[in-house]
Amino acid sequence: MALTGLFLCLFLVVHLAGNLQLLDASPEGRLKFNAYAEFMTSFPLIKVVSYVLYFSILFHAFDGLLLALQNRRARPVRYVKEKPMANRTWYSGQMAVLGTLVLVFLVIHMKSFWYEMHWGGLPKDADGNKDLFTVVNAAFHQGWYVALYVGMMGVLAFHLMHGFQSAFQSLGLNHPRYTPLIKNVGILFAVMVPVLFAMIPVWMFYFNA
Amino acid sequence: MKLTLKIWRQSGPNDKGRMETYPIDGIEEDMSFLEMIDVLNLQLVREGKDPIAFDHDCREGICGMCSMFINGEAHGPGRGITTCQLHMRRFKDGDTIFIEPWRSGSFPVIKDLVVDRGAFDRIQAAGGFVSVNTNGNLVDGNALPIAKDHADTAFDAATCIGCGACVATCPNGSAMLFVAAKVSQLSLLPQGRPEAKQRALAMVEQMDKEGFGNCSNTGACEVECPKEISLEHIARMNREYMAAAMTKE
Numbered sequence: 001m002a003l004t005g006l007f008l009c010l011f012l013v014v015h016l017a018g019n020l021q022l023l024d025a026s027p028e029g030r031l032k033f034n035a036y037a038e039f040m041t042s043f044p045l046i047k048v049v050s051y052v053l054y055f056s057i058l059f060h061a062f063d064g065l066l067l068a069l070q071n072r073r074a075r076p077v078r079y080v081k082e083k084p085m086a087n088r089t090w091y092s093g094q095m096a097v098l099g100t101l102v103l104v105f106l107v108i109h110m111k112s113f114w115y116e117m118h119w120g121g122l123p124k125d126a127d128g129n130k131d132l133f134t135v136v137n138a139a140f141h142q143g144w145y146v147a148l149y150v151g152m153m154g155v156l157a158f159h160l161m162h163g164f165q166s167a168f169q170s171l172g173l174n175h176p177r178y179t180p181l182i183k184n185v186g187i188l189f190a191v192m193v194p195v196l197f198a199m200i201p202v203w204m205f206y207f208n209a
Numbered sequence: 210m211k212l213t214l215k216i217w218r219q220s221g222p223n224d225k226g227r228m229e230t231y232p233i234d235g236i237e238e239d240m241s242f243l244e245m246i247d248v249l250n251l252q253l254v255r256e257g258k259d260p261i262a263f264d265h266d267c268r269e270g271i272c273g274m275c276s277m278f279i280n281g282e283a284h285g286p287g288r289g290i291t292t293c294q295l296h297m298r299r300f301k302d303g304d305t306i307f308i309e310p311w312r313s314g315s316f317p318v319i320k321d322l323v324v325d326r327g328a329f330d331r332i333q334a335a336g337g338f339v340s341v342n343t344n345g346n347l348v349d350g351n352a353l354p355i356a357k358d359h360a361d362t363a364f365d366a367a368t369c370i371g372c373g374a375c376v377a378t379c380p381n382g383s384a385m386l387f388v389a390a391k392v393s394q395l396s397l398l399p400q401g402r403p404e405a406k407q408r409a410l411a412m413v414e415q416m417d418k419e420g421f422g423n424c425s426n427t428g429a430c431e432v433e434c435p436k437e438i439s440l441e442h443i444a445r446m447n448r449e450y451m452a453a454a455m456t457k458e
Contacts, residue, residue, distance in 0.1 A: 067425070071382065071423055071425075073314060074314050074383070074421055075313055075314060075422070076314045078312065079278060079281065079312055080217075080309060081215075081307040081309070083282050084281075084429070086282050086286075087429040087432035088427040088428055089427075092428070093429075162426075166426040170424075170426065172444045172451060174441045174443075175441075
C-alpha cells in the first residue's frame, strides 16, 4: 500500500504539472496542451511508466479492499458505544471509503479524458494532434461535472492527509526529528495538490469562454 | 453518586450476549472504577443474581489484567491509565456508563467482560524471548555496554503490560502495537540482536495467524495505551520485519 501510494502521489504531481497548462487557453496554449497530451500517450518511456501506473492503481485498490475485508473480519462483534474521535482523526479510519470514492471518480474521469484520448476518435487540431483541449473545455463547462470534480478533490485531500504520512510509517520511516516534518509536508501536499487540481475546472468554467 | 450502568452480559462463549442496565447508588468519587464494580457485584450477590465477571489482579496498573471498554474507550476516559487506575471522579452524578469487553475476533469472550487473551501469549511464545545460556557460565549483564538512549527506548517498550487495549481500540483490531513493543524491547539490546530476524518474522507470522487486523496507522492505539507505547516501535518492527524478510535464506 505504502509503495504504490507514494508512487501515486508522485504521479499526482506530474499530472498536476501537465494540467496546469490548461490555464493557458490562447490558441497557442491549446496547441501546446494537445502536443503535450500526444507526447504523453506516445513516447515509449512514458508508455512503460503508464503501465506501472495502471498496475499501481489496481494493486492499491485490490490490496486496500483485501485489507479492509480482513480488518472487518478481525472484529466480528462491534461495540455498542464507540468514541472514535477520542483517539484518531475521522479520515484515518475511513481510508477504504475515501479510497473507493476516489476510485469511482477515477473511472468517470478516465472515461471522460483518457478513454477519449486513446480510442475516442477525436478531431485533429491545426498541428495535426488530437484536440484533447476542446474535450476538456467542454467537460469543464458542465456545472455538475465541475462540482463533482471539486467535491472529489476534497475526498482526495482527506485520503492524502492520512495516506502520505502513513506510507512513511508503514515503510518504517519514523524518526523523532523527521516525522513531524513528514507530517507537515503531508498536510501541505494533501491541501495544495487537490486545491490546484480543483482550481483548473473552476477557472475554465468561469473564465474560458 | 448515582449512576446508570449499561454492562455487557454473556453467560459463556456460546451465548449471544446483551447489554443490561443496572442502577447504582452511593458511589464515592474516590473509588476506583473496579471498586465501583465490586460495589455493584455485592449488590447483585445480595439480590441473589449472578455477579459480573471481570478481569483484575494487581489493581495498581502494572499487571495488564483489567480490560474494560468504558464509554467507547479502552480503559475509559483519561490517558496513560488502566481501568483500575480510573477513578469515579472522572464521572458526574447521574451519568450513564457503557461497559463492554474488548472486541476482537482473536479475543473471544469467556464470560461477561472477561476475554481470552491467549493469542498474545502465543505471539510471545513464537519469538518474544532471548535464548540464554543456563549452564552456569552466565555473563554479567552489565559487562555489555549499552547506549543510554537505547536502554531507555528498550525500557519504554518493555513497559507494555499486554493488556490488549491497542487491539480493543484499533478500528482494524490490529495487534501491531503490542507485537512492536515486544520486538523493539529485545531488538534494541545486544542480547536480543542474535535472534532479531527470526523473532520479527515468527512473531508477525503468529500475529497474522491469530487473525488480528492490519495496521493502517490511525494512531488510536498509541493514544489509548495505558503505558503510552509510541508508534515509533511499530516503525521499528516494520524495519526489522522488512530487513528480515528480504534477507532470509
